[in-house]
Amino acid sequence: MAERTVAVGNAGKTGQPDGPGKVVIAGLGLLLPVGVLILWQILGYYGVISEMLFPTPYTIAQSFIALASTGDLWSNLRISVVRALSGFLLGGGLGLFFGILVGLFRRSEKLLDPSLQMIRMIPSLAVVPLFILWFGIGEESKVLLIAKGAFFPVYINTFIGIRGTDNKLFEVARVLGFSREKQIVRLVLPAAVPNVMLGVRLSLGLSWLGLVVAELIASTSGIGYMMSDARQFADTPVVFVGIIVFAAVGLLSDTIVRLIEQHLLRWRDSYQG
């Protein structure tokens, strides 16, 4: 539901007349969410669905404007974004580092990979109590929890990307007399970029999800906290505002990564749909 709502805001930009095809396709994407919103509003207005559980889009919009004008929304959002980004940068950065290390050298693979895979299998929620005991309910435990989630997609995909380097190109590198260092910088790493970017996208998404877990469990600030606080006071519209903000920021961050990806992978020759 929330994602659809966001699609409305996004599609508004593409609605400019820059070609009939695009407008038609954007319109097609709008059809479903707009229809649902209208239906929702009508059903809510006539009391068919509970205003308590499903506040109408209009009520949610009012609540959004109220939160935005007091500045609560923005301060919470800023805190949440900083947390998610710190966790993502920490986890993703380490994932990239270890992915390269384990991908390049068989010895480090034997040494590190089994342990890392074990850690991967531990659910984030299971380590929450430990993290809180160790680091308290401050920022560290939240950032680390997010980092744990963000680590693995980048780690695994970097590894896969490196190991997926075309052997034929390795032969070329040998014939051209590449040094070991050039083999890594000019061949292995560029070849791994498509997978690394996939890992980054997945990690960023997971950071955002991990943030909710961290903020719902123990927090006094952030969008997640704003939502759990609202839930206690049965302020359902605020919960919806939180969901919409999560979805919107999630989509925005994913779009940014996709644009970076498109730029980095402009050499690629693959099916564009």
Added chain:
Amino acid sequence: MGEALLSITELNKHFDTAGGKVQALEDVELEVQEGEFITVIGPSGCGKSTLLRIIAGLDTGYTGSVTLEGAAISGPGIDKGFIFQEHRLFPWLTVEKNIASDLPLGRPDIRQRVDELVELVKLGGFEKSYPRELSGGMAQRVAIARALLRSPKVLLLDEPFGALDAFTRAHMQAVLLDIWRRNRTTMIFVTHDIDEAVFLGNRVVILESRPGRIRKIVPIDLPYPRTKTTTSFQELRLKVLNYFEKVDELELKDGAGI
């Protein structure tokens, strides 16, 4: 004749397969002088690619000796340029960066050499294109330029035009001969196309298969540029074809025994 650039003596190579030992090359003897254009022709599975890969230093585990300028070949390196059947360009690099590959394009001397090579292989205007934007022939020309930038003592070409259509192939042959005429780079060119072998080479090395042995070396003393329609060309082509057919007969006899 003076000291050979490349000499191969008593070269033997076998592969261990599931079905037992397969003799890929047997007692191959070949001397290549500097500036020569050698074409190697033979049926598929005769070990012609293996021979080329051994010279390149890509395949090891043979007996006999292979020396370049008197020194045994210890591994692949830039003194032995190699053109594969496929272009094998780095897909993430533009044409000029592919040619430079591990060398810094920012250095003025390399920049200048790359620009010269782009002209030599007739790719002016495509310097900033990615491999996906090139046709097969263009991509193979980039691969040739990439090898030539390293000024190899010998350029080894493994059926480089095999995947191209007839027109592009004829054009590529002309481009390659033009490069050879200008740079005098020693070429060893493996092909399965008799016309191509006779059109390009000073000498045509005919290999027979199982085991891979040199059947005959036919000198082609026709002046360049050659025309495929002249009688002298056709006579030499028939000569090569005759040896080639004898190879085929041998193969059939072998086949009948199975």
